[in-house]
Amino acid sequence: MKKLFTLMLMLLVAASFTGCGGGGGTTTENQTSSTTKIGILEYLNTNEQQFTGYVKKIVGNYSINIPNPQEYKFFSNLTSMQMALEAGQIDEMSALLPVARYMVDRNPKMQILEDYMTTGTNNYTKDGQALEFANDFCLAFTTQNTALKIAADAVVADMNKDGTLAKLTQTYITDLKANEEPAPVAFENIEGAETIKIAVTGDLPPFDYVNAEGKAAGFNTAFLAELGKRLHKNIELVKIDSGARAAALTSGQADVAFWTVVPVSQVIPANADKPDGIELSAPYYRSAIVHVALKKN
């Protein structure tokens, strides 16, 4: 018992040290280094150097003025990226606007940067410019599943037309209050209908998260419930690590997964984040990308 206690104590001390060390690191980093390190969720078919090059080119194309050269670092999930930010390994993290809002609501240490990407959050729609700084939400299918993709496309178009998507966006994203978590939607069970398996990761609140009771929740699940109803299919949620989505699709362990893509780009190749053999549905949501950083003392 005494040994256990000592060990716990050591662990706590170690943890607080890392906290301090990390914090100290940030300040020196900002003073000495001239590059801004930016964390971003990883792209499958490109590497950090290439991606840094793409952004440099985009920034040049739109003659956006940024003070320091940027360097992009890839992370496999939001949690590790957030920890890197807290420890000072990166200076900023690139995140979808609703995710960033969700983050700063719950973690008072963070703030959304008011830089060129955030001033006027709808900047990206002006003359179709800088669409690189936005992400479209799509459903991913294998190329063998084209029939389902076409059906899903039709449903997305319908939901867009009758305002269902706008309503869902309002409930689950725009009107979401700080520290509020909407209850998970109930999926209807359609007797005798075919079941499709859809992979959710729980890694991207408020779109996709797992609530305290262990149920998948968020905007994506609400969208799925509606999709299932209109496709007349039962939906089975498969909870999976985001890194295993492509494997789950190609092996048939899941029929559909969520994917985000850059809507239009002259610079970033279309397959930068899309493996071969996978095709994407029409987008059902578009989000701006913003940068999150630690608050300065």
Place this chain on the structure above:
Amino acid sequence: MEITDLIYKIFIKDGAWLTISKGLWATVQISALSLLFGTILGSIICFFRVGKIKPLKIFAQGYISIVRGSPVLMLLMLLFYGVFARSGLDPITVAIITFSLHTAAHVAELLRSSLMAVDRGQVEAARTLGFSKIQTFKLVVLPQILIIAKPVFQSTVINLIQWTSVVGYVTITDLTRVINNIASRTMQPMITIIGGMIIYLALSYTVQWIFHLTDKQRGGETK
């Protein structure tokens, strides 16, 4: 206290503790069953490895070097998304198969090294005294193997528990996955992950305590 509030919110509120326990149960279930099957399979492979039948010996050698030399996550992905992809097997079953195969290789190797540590002369002496082969193994070799193998076996068990933390890749919600989900939802990764570590630590201590109990039953004879 702000920190206690935070801890309450992360680990207890709205049934979060129940979700964590469910994740913990998945981890324990996979670890315990893999340990059971892995030990049985490992003993058989060890038997092949030290035996005199050439093809089985080569098979055992190959098996041990391939499985021990590759990351368990690769094996898991290969089995779940490859070999058993269309079989409709429950992911937990696939995980148990994977970790049993993995543990078997380690157990086979640790049993073989314990076997080699037993003095060969004792076996010869027992045989000269008229013990049968089986009697020699049961009365002379086995009791010594158990003592030599125990500390290494214990660390294999603890390693196994930690290896299972990758099952999130095959749609299982284990302790690590629950902790990651909570970290994403609450946006407080540091505290959540330290909490998760403490739970894993408690699990390891429980294993050590169980091994310690078995020491006492034998009169505390480990050195």
